[in-house]
Amino acid sequence: MTGDRIALAVHDHRGEGPPLLLLHGAGRTLTDWAAVAPLLVAHHRVLAVDLRGHGRSPSGPWTVPEVLADLEQVLAAHGIPGALPVGHSLGGMLAVLYAVEHPDVTPGAVNLDGFGWGRPDQYVGLDPDLVARHLTLVREMNAAAQGRELSADGLKDLLAEQRTTSDRLGIPYELLEAGVLRSVHQRDDGVLEVRPGRGEARKILAAMDSLDFFALFRRMPTPLLLVRAQRAELSVPGLDWFEPMMAAYAKGLARDLAALAEECPRVCVAGVDATHSMLLENPRAVAETILGFTV
Numbered sequence: 234m235t236g237d238r239i240a241l242a243v244h245d246h247r248g249e250g251p252p253l254l255l256l257h258g259a260g261r262t263l264t265d266w267a268a269v270a271p272l273l274v275a276h277h278r279v280l281a282v283d284l285r286g287h288g289r290s291p292s293g294p295w296t297v298p299e300v301l302a303d304l305e306q307v308l309a310a311h312g313i314p315g316a317l318p319v320g321h322s323l324g325g326m327l328a329v330l331y332a333v334e335h336p337d338v339t340p341g342a343v344n345l346d347g348f349g350w351g352r353p354d355q356y357v358g359l360d361p362d363l364v365a366r367h368l369t370l371v372r373e374m375n376a377a378a379q380g381r382e383l384s385a386d387g388l389k390d391l392l393a394e395q396r397t398t399s400d401r402l403g404i405p406y407e408l409l410e411a412g413v414l415r416s417v418h419q420r421d422d423g424v425l426e427v428r429p430g431r432g433e434a435r436k437i438l439a440a441m442d443s444l445d446f447f448a449l450f451r452r453m454p455t456p457l458l459l460v461r462a463q464r465a466e467l468s469v470p471g472l473d474w475f476e477p478m479m480a481a482y483a484k485g486l487a488r489d490l491a492a493l494a495e496e497c498p499r500v501c502v503a504g505v506d507a508t509h510s511m512l513l514e515n516p517r518a519v520a521e522t523i524l525g526f527t528v
Contacts, residue, residue, distance in 0.1 A: 239285040239290060239292075239293045239299075239303045239306075240290075241282045241285065241290045241304075241306075241307050242263070242282065242283040242288055242289035242290045243263075243280055243281070243282050243283075243307060243311075244263050244280070244282075245279075245280055245311070246271070246273075246274055246280065246281065247278065247279070248273065248274030248275070248277050248278045248279045249274070249276075249277075249278065250275075250276045250277045250278060251276075251277055251278070251317065251340075251527065252277060252279070252280065252308075252311075252313035252315070252316035252317070253273060253277045253278070253280070253316060253317050253319050253523075253527070254280050254281075254282065254307070254308060254313075254316040254317070254318045254319065254328075255269075255270060255279065255280065255281040255282070255319050255320070255324075256281075256282065256284065256304075256319065256320035256321070256323075256325070256327050257281075257283070257284065257320075257321060257322075257323075257324050258320075258321050258322030258323045258324055258325075258347075259322060259429075259434070259437050259438065259441065260287070260379065260416070260427075260429065261287065261322075261412060261416075262283050262287055262289075262412055262415040262416055263281040263282055263283050263288060263415075264288075264408065264411040264412045264415050265321065265408075265412060265512045265513065266281045267408055267411065268405075268512070268513070268516035269512055269519050269520050269523075272516065272517060272520035272521075272524075273520055273523065273524065276524060276527070276528050277527065278313065280307065280308075280311060280313070282303075282307055283415075284300065284303070284323075284324070284327075285299070285303055286428060286430070286433045286437070287416070287428055287429055288415045288416060288428065292428075292429070292430070295433055295436040295437050295440060296440070297327075297330060300327060301327070301330060301334055304318070304327070304331055305331075305335070314338050315338045315339065315340065317339065317340050317341055317342065317343070317527065318332060318342050318343070319342075319343040319345070319523060320342075320343070320344060320345065320347060321345040321346065321347065321511070321512055322346060322347050322509065323347065323437065323441060324345075324347065325343070325344030325345050325346065325348075326344065326349070326441060326444060326446070326449075328342040328343060328344055329342045329344050329347070329446075329449055329450065329453065329457065330449065332453060332454075332455060332457070333449065333452050333453060333454070336454040339455065340455055341453075341455040341456035341526075342453065342455070342457050342458070343457075343523055343526060343527075344458070344459050344460065345460045345505075345511060345512070345519065346460060346461060346462045346505075347446075348461075348486060349441050349442065349444065350371065350372070350442070351446075351482055351485065351486060353365045353368065355482060355485035355486060355489060356478060356481040356482050356485055357481045357482075357484040357485045357488070358481055358484075359478065359481045367475075367478060371475070372438065376431075376435050376438055379429065379430075379431050379434030379435065379438075380426060380428075380429065380431025380432070380433070380434055381426070381427040382424050382425065382426055383417065383424075383425040383427065384425070385425075387425070388425060391413055391417075391427070392410060392413060395409035395410055395413055396409075401467075402508070402510065402513075403514065404510065404513040405513075408513050409513070413427075447489065447493060450493060450497070450500060451496075451497060453497075453499060453500070455499065456499050456500075456501070456526070457499060457500050457501070458501045458502075458503065458522075458523075458526040459493075459494075460502075460503050460504065460505055460511075460519075460522055461483075461486060461490060461502070461503075461505075462504070462505060462507055462508050462509050463504040463505060463506050463507070464506060464507055464508045464514075465479065465480055465483065465508070466479045466508055466509060467508065490502045501526060503522050503525070503526075505518045505522055506518055
C-alpha cells in the first residue's frame with residue numbers, strides 16, 4: 234500500500250486486443266467474472282480485480298477517489314492505462330466514474346445494471362413517499378446483512394444457501410461456492426467473516442446511495458453502454474410489497490434510460506435476459522452484449 238492506495242488482487246485472463254478491466258459488485262469478488270471473461274479473451278486483453286475490502290484485496294478507507302486510484306494503479310502496473318472499465322452493479326458505477334475522471338485515456342465504459350435503488354419518482358404508479366419509506370427499510374436490511382460472522386457450521390450453512398440459489402436460478406454451484414470461499418476470511422480474533430466487514434460495507438452502500446447516476450451518465454465524454462437486467466427480481470419473504478415495487482422501478486428505469494439514449498447519442502442502452510445476477514445467470518448474453526459494444 235502506498236498512501237491510501239491499495240495493491241488489489243488481480244486475475245489476468247490474458248487475451249488479445251484492446252484491454253478491459255472487469256469490476257464486480259458490492260460484497261462480491263472477481264470470481265463473478267469466471268464464466269464471462271473466457272468469452273471475451275478472443276477479442277480483448279482481460280483483467281479482473283477484487284475491489285478494496287473484497288475478496289483477497291486489502292482493506293482501506295472507502296471513498297470514491299481512493300477506489301479509483303486503486304484502479305489507476307492496477308492499470309499502470311499492467312501497462313494498460315487505456316483499458317475500458319466494465320463493471321457490474323457497484324462496479325458499473327465505478328466504471329462510469331473512472332471514465333469520467335480519466336477522459337484522455339479511457340475510451341468509454343460499460344455499466345451492467347449499476348443503477349442503485351433510483352429515485353422514488355422512478356417507481357411508476359407508486360406513491361413516492363411510500364417508496365421512500367420502503368427504500369429506507371431495504372437499505373437498513375442490506376446494511377444489517379453485511380459483514381456476516383460465521384462459525385464453522387455457519388460456513389456450511391452459507392454454502393448450503395448457495396446450493397439452494399443454484400437450484401432456483403440455474404447458476405452453476407461451483408461459481409457460487411468460489412465466490413463465497415474467496416469472500417470469507419479469518420479475523421485476528423479467529424472469527425470467520427464475510428468481506429467486506431460491516432463498517433466498511435456501510436460506507437460502500439452510503440457512497441453508492443450518494444451518487445446521482447443520470448447526472449453522471451450525462452457527464453460521460455466518451456461512449457457509454459448501460460445494460461439493464463430484464464428479469465424481475467425475486468420476492469423477499471415477509472415483504473409482500475418488494476416484488477411489485479421493483480417491477481415499478483423496472484418500468485421507470487427503462488423509460489428514463491430510453492430518454493437518456495435519445496438525448497445523448499454517445500449513450501447506448503441494452504438489456505440482458507437475467508436478474509441482477511446476470512454475470513452468473515447468463516454469462517454468454519453478458520459477453521455478447523459487451524462485445525457488441527466493443528468490437
